[in-house]
Amino acid sequence: MPKAYVFTRYGGPETEALVELDRPRPGPGEVLVAVRAAGVNPVDFKQRTGYRRPGESGERTFPAVLGNEVSGVVVETGEGVTGFAPGDEVFGTAVAGGYAEYALLAAGITAHRPDALSATDAATLPVAAATAYDGVHQLALPAGATLLLTGAGGGVGVAVAQIARALGIRVVGVASEGKKDLVESLGAVHVASGPGWADRVRAAAPDGIDAVYDLVGGDVLREAADLVTDRSRLITAGAPAEEAERLGGARVLRARDAVVLRAVADLAVAGDLDPHVTLTFPLERAGEALRAVEGGHARGKVVLEIGTAI
Known part of the structure; x- marks a missing residue:
């Protein structure tokens, strides 16, 4: 039977397990893929603790497969699906978990993988890169504007910095000292996180900050709000919508x-x-991959390389 990495109840890492599950069958509007790679994101461990993404409702059925983004090979398509056929190389958003040898994708949030894009890199795009893209375009900054990016060294932050740079936007990225080289390699100005970081941002951007893209939340988001004059240019993917709205900002609006x-x-x-995939693990070591992201110390993206043969 195919293997999958799951959580058996809401809680911490102790709820995780590698198990065997029946191969899923695609329903209407779904595509079944043999997974080549699965991206690892903070939302994965947050969902294990009971977090729900905006729009999600209802209780999960356990065991629940972890993971939200994959690349793979189409095995079967569900009723009403057009544009995809068995053998197609695709990447997209998992319907019910992606840390598995087989996964269901929502056809409307699935795309063909270009030959020039590796399966590993493609698996980083549906959540991390797409979140970055949606937020940068939501801000709609003109070329030459200055964007403050908190959490700049993680998977979404790496993508935000590059997408903004491609649009001619100057990025000031807040990240740990250990991620300085990474942040600067993205064309951003690095500001060390930790006590006093807001003053360091003011020094790095004496002409002011035009917008904030927050990936941390909490106290960092509140301090960041004081650095931008127009609070409508404050967005977050690191805090709940109500927290951002209290500050005059908003959550990142996902197109999906x-x-x-x-x-x-x-x-x-x-x-x-460049997704900057810095760590890869086999499915059997999915717990280690998730700990690398959950600990907050991963540089760039972490990916599970699964490579199931059809």
């Missing part, structure tokens, strides 16, 4: 469609977006 997937894939193929 194949149009954005094709756009970020085009950026990657053109060389404007």
Whole structure:
């Protein structure tokens, strides 16, 4: 039977397990893929604790497969699906978990993988890169504007910095001292996180900050709000909508469609977006991969390389 990495109840890492599950069958509007790679994101461990993304409702059925973004090979398509056929190389958003040898994708949030884009890199795009793309375009900053980016060294932050740079936007990226080289390699100005970071931002951007893209939340988001004059230019993917709205800002508005997937894939193929995959693990070591992200110390993206043969 196919293997999958799951959580058996809401809680911490102790709820996780590698198990065997029946191969899923695609329902209407779904595509079944043999997974080649699965991206690892903060939302994965947050969902394990009971977090729900905006729009999600209802209780999960356990065991629940972890993971939200994958690349793979189409095995079967569900009723009403057009544009995909068995053998197609695709990437997209998992319907019910992606840390598995087989996964269901929502056809509307699935795109064909270009030959020039590796399966590993493609698996980083549906959540991390698409979130970055949606937020940068939501801000709609003109070339020459200055964007403050908190959490600049993680998977979404790496993509935000590059997408903004491609649009001629200056990025000031807040990240740990250990991620300084990474942040600067993205064309951003690095500001060390930790006590006093806001004063360091003021020194790095004496002409002011035009917008904030927050990936941390909490006290960092509140301090960042004081650095931008127009609070409508404050967005977050690191805090709940109500927290941002209290500060005059908003959550990142996700498009969640194949149009954005094709756009970020085009950026990657053109060389404007490097996912910076820095750690890869096999499915059997999915727990280690998730700990690397959950600990907050991962540089760039972490990916599970699964490579199931059809």
